[in-house]
Amino acid sequence: MYDFLIVGAGFSGCVLAERIATQLNKKVLIVEKRNHIGGNAYDYYNEYGILVHKYGPHWFHTNDKKVFQYLSQFTEWIPHYHRVRTYVDGMLLPIPINMDTVNILYGMNLQSPQEVQAFYDSVRDKSITKPQNAEEMVISLVGEDLYEKFFKGYTLKQWEIHPRELAASVTARIPTRTNRDDRYFTDTYQCMPKYGYTALFEKMIKHKNIHILLQADYKELTGVIKFNKMIYTGPIDSFFDFIYGKLPYRSLRFEHETYLQEFYQSYQQINYPNEYDFTRIVEWKHATHQKHPYTTITREYSLLAGENDEKYYPIPKEDNHERFRLYKKEAEKEKNVYFCGRLADYKYYNMDQVIARALHIFETEIAGQ
Numbered sequence: 001m002y003d004f005l006i007v008g009a010g011f012s013g014c015v016l017a018e019r020i021a022t023q024l025n026k027k028v029l030i031v032e033k034r035n036h037i038g039g040n041a042y043d044y045y046n047e048y049g050i051l052v053h054k055y056g057p058h059w060f061h062t063n064d065k066k067v068f069q070y071l072s073q074f075t076e077w078i079p080h081y082h083r084v085r086t087y088v089d090g091m092l093l094p095i096p097i098n099m100d101t102v103n104i105l106y107g108m109n110l111q112s113p114q115e116v117q118a119f120y121d122s123v124r125d126k127s128i129t130k131p132q133n134a135e136e137m138v139i140s141l142v143g144e145d146l147y148e149k150f151f152k153g154y155t156l157k158q159w160e161i162h163p164r165e166l167a168a169s170v171t172a173r174i175p176t177r178t179n180r181d182d183r184y185f186t187d188t189y190q191c192m193p194k195y196g197y198t199a200l201f202e203k204m205i206k207h208k209n210i211h212i213l214l215q216a217d218y219k220e221l222t223g224v225i226k227f228n229k230m231i232y233t234g235p236i237d238s239f240f241d242f243i244y245g246k247l248p249y250r251s252l253r254f255e256h257e258t259y260l261q262e263f264y265q266s267y268q269q270i271n272y273p274n275e276y277d278f279t280r281i282v283e284w285k286h287a288t289h290q291k292h293p294y295t296t297i298t299r300e301y302s303l304l305a306g307e308n309d310e311k312y313y314p315i316p317k318e319d320n321h322e323r324f325r326l327y328k329k330e331a332e333k334e335k336n337v338y339f340c341g342r343l344a345d346y347k348y349y350n351m352d353q354v355i356a357r358a359l360h361i362f363e364t365e366i367a368g369q
């Protein structure tokens with residue numbers, strides 16, 4: 001008999017398991033349908049001994065001190081700033097767009113943030129005061145040409161939806177800079193777990209009150225395992241047997257290559273908005289700081305998730321949100337089930353947001369019961 005059955009061993013499920021086991025001294029069973037813990041943040045050593053993220057690159061960054069301190073119980077960190085270049089007009093240029101991006105691209109010599117802002121002001125669409133979609137978001141900040149070169153092709157490849165049809169929040173993830181800062185994020189805490197994410201997860205859920213069952217779908221366990229309450233971190237539409245239809249997701253196909261050389265490219269990530277079918281090439285060792293004679297790179301191809309594909313990205317589009325709201329109403333009627341996470345909330349959360357949300361649910365809804 002378990003106090004809690006937790007469906008899913010990603011950040012949402014593992015954080016809640018850890019809190020319930022250590023703070024409430026209650027018994028938890030985590031049921032995970034994959035053959036490993038960690039959800040989409042899982043990493044592993046490939047056949048050459050290179051640490052690779054199985055479900056795409058995961059760079060930890062947050063402004064949330066509480067989340068950082070919480071995670072620091074389970075890992076040491078390697079300080080690391082994520083830096084990306086994008087291949088445009090035959091050049092590798094900084095993204096987020098910054099002073100160097102526009103100087104190199106347009107052969108200018110802007111020297112101060114004021115000059116760069118004046119340049120953006122000369123090209124941006126000032127009539128857009130409240131961007132309504134992912135295209136307007138970019139054009140309102142940097143204008144048509146930079147949008148066409150850096151965002152349009154990448155977004156079409158990534159989502160197969162015109163940026164005009166996607167929520168503004170999608171491209172709002174990428175800031176615009178007037179200085180030379182070429183870090184992808186400006187958050188206070190930016191680092192990588194020293195021994196990888198999987199090691200972090202192992203430490204997080206190593207507790208006598210936590211049991212884990214891998215390669216098991218919770219639906220197959222109905223009636224077999226007894227529990228008081230459930231925490232569900234899987235896809236919300238599947239929980240309700242798709243009564244309102246399916247919520248669509250983007251999936252990814254990864255193409256890995258390993259070379260007997262120290263590095264393949266000069267940056268940890270290079271984006272390809274306009275050439276090739278893949279969106280980006282990631283080279284892991286730049287981020288993990290692993291020393292190894294070989295190096296592995298991964299190309300990412302985006303696709304609409306079919307029946308048997310992994311679900312990666314909820315698609316931020318109004319009709320999908322409408323459908324999600326129908327499921328959310330159903331979820332509110334389930335008094336014995338807590339819904340939490342990227343799949344259950346159908347939301348494009350980063351890791352720190354998912355962790356903050358799990359901690360919040362624990363404190364406000366679970367601990368007080």
Ligand code: FAD
Nearest residue numbers: 008010011012033039040056058059218234341342350351
């Ligand atoms: P998940 O990690 O998806 O875990 C849910 C788990 O539930 C899965 O393991 C699944 O197998 C399991 N499950 C589902 N249904 C069932 C069932 N019926 N029975 C049993 N188990 C089930 N965030 C960042 O902060 N930085 C990044 O750089 C970053 N990069 C990303 C790159 C990619 C390609 C993707 C897809 C995401 C990225 N994220 C990043 C986001 C991050 O992956 C998520 O915020 C986080 O992993 C979500 O955790 P979760 O526990 O909610 O969901």
Ligand code: UDP
Nearest residue numbers: 086095150151152154155158170171173271
């Ligand atoms: N994006 C783009 N060009 C880029 C990088 C990002 O058009 O070079 C857009 C694209 O729509 C992408 C979104 O911005 O899906 C968010 O980018 P991010 O790097 O945060 O994507 P993630 O790492 O979540 O896949």
